Amino acid sequence: DGVVKLAAMASADFPLGPAYGNQVRVTHPNGLETIYAHLKDIDVSVGQEVKTGDLLGHADDTGNSFGSHLHITVKKAGAQTPGYPAGIIDPKPYMEK
Numbered sequence: 001d002g003v004v005k006l007a008a009m010a011s012a013d014f015p016l017g018p019a020y021g022n023q024v025r026v027t028h029p030n031g032l033e034t035i036y037a038h039l040k041d042i043d044v045s046v047g048q049e050v051k052t053g054d055l056l057g058h059a060d061d062t063g064n065s066f067g068s069h070l071h072i073t074v075k076k077a078g079a080q081t082p083g084y085p086a087g088i089i090d091p092k093p094y095m096e097k
Contacts (some may be wrong), residue, residue: 002028004048004056020071021063024056032094037071038062 006025020037027033040060059070074091081089
């Protein structure tokens, strides 16, 4: 559960850059931020409260991508997981819940 921090269509929201394409970013009460990238469309808006299982958008091939897929990034300020850039942590423990 969390609040939509960013709901950006790549073509309309440069200078965010094209890398993640259409994306949604959600902040969570536990200090995490999740990013859902390369979306075909976005079905939420900034400030909207979302719950686990809510539709944020549909996966696609926007931005710096080579095939339709959903790119998920989990961030935590000050965290460091070996092999990941600063602030980005392994999403696997959160995907198993």
